[in-house]
Amino acid sequence: MNQYQVTVDLLTVSADHSQQNIAYERMKYWIHEVMDQCILIGQDSDVLESATKLNDRVIVFPGEPVDQIIGIMLYLKLNAVMENRMVITDIEICSSQGDYTSYLHSVKESLGADLEQDGWWSDPRPVWITQKSRDQGKVVSLDRVPDWKTLALDWNEIEEQDRDSVVFANFKKDETE
Numbered sequence: 001m002n003q004y005q006v007t008v009d010l011l012t013v014s015a016d017h018s019q020q021n022i023a024y025e026r027m028k029y030w031i032h033e034v035m036d037q038c039i040l041i042g043q044d045s046d047v048l049e050s051a052t053k054l055n056d057r058v059i060v061f062p063g064e065p066v067d068q069i070i071g072i073m074l075y076l077k078l079n080a081v082m083e084n085r086m087v088i089t090d091i092e093i094c095s096s097q098g099d100y101t102s103y104l105h106s107v108k109e110s111l112g113a114d115l116e117q118d119g120w121w122s123d124p125r126p127v128w129i130t131q132k133s134r135d136q137g138k139v140v141s142l143d144r145v146p147d148w149k150t151l152a153l154d155w156n157e158i159e160e161q162d163r164d165s166v167v168f169a170n171f172k173k174d175e176t177e
Contacts, residue, residue, distance in 0.1 A: 006092065043060050048060065070093060072115050
């Protein structure tokens with residue numbers, strides 16, 4: 001069990017207030033609905049298989065999930081889900097088990113070889129696993145992936161709200177027939 005404190009510095013990129021709000025809500029969703037009460041574990045951990053049986057939100061890291069790696073992952077994932085409508089310029093993370101030592105991350109930092117590779121942390125969708133198919137005999141299934149539209153946090157939601165407008169038109173009747 002660990003408790004984290006995270007501070008982010010945000011830069012607004014989009015001039016559209018609706019897009020800013022959706023970007024912010026996506027960030028909040030990721031932190032409160034995905035990260036809260038999840039299990040953080042390294043991909044080489046001996047207890048990975050057991051952990052996945054305990055909790056449906058097991059977030060697997062390419063290395064051990066220490067505060068620095070979690071901070072870099074948050075920096076990458078939160079920027080990915082906001083899709084350049086808002087940008088995190090700096091992030092600070094500390095935890096109770098890390099004796100509240102603060103770790104700062106920014107665009108100027110080297111991410112490390114593991115996190116520079118594409119993975120769920122660079123995917124703008126609200127996923128926390130790198131999708132792989134599971135072979136179940138003759139049936140191949142993919143784990144269900146949530147999407148922003150289902151969560152009412154899709155960029156197209158803005159356009160759909162504009163479609164609710166009623167337009168009155170005055171068409172002339174064709175009297176040639």
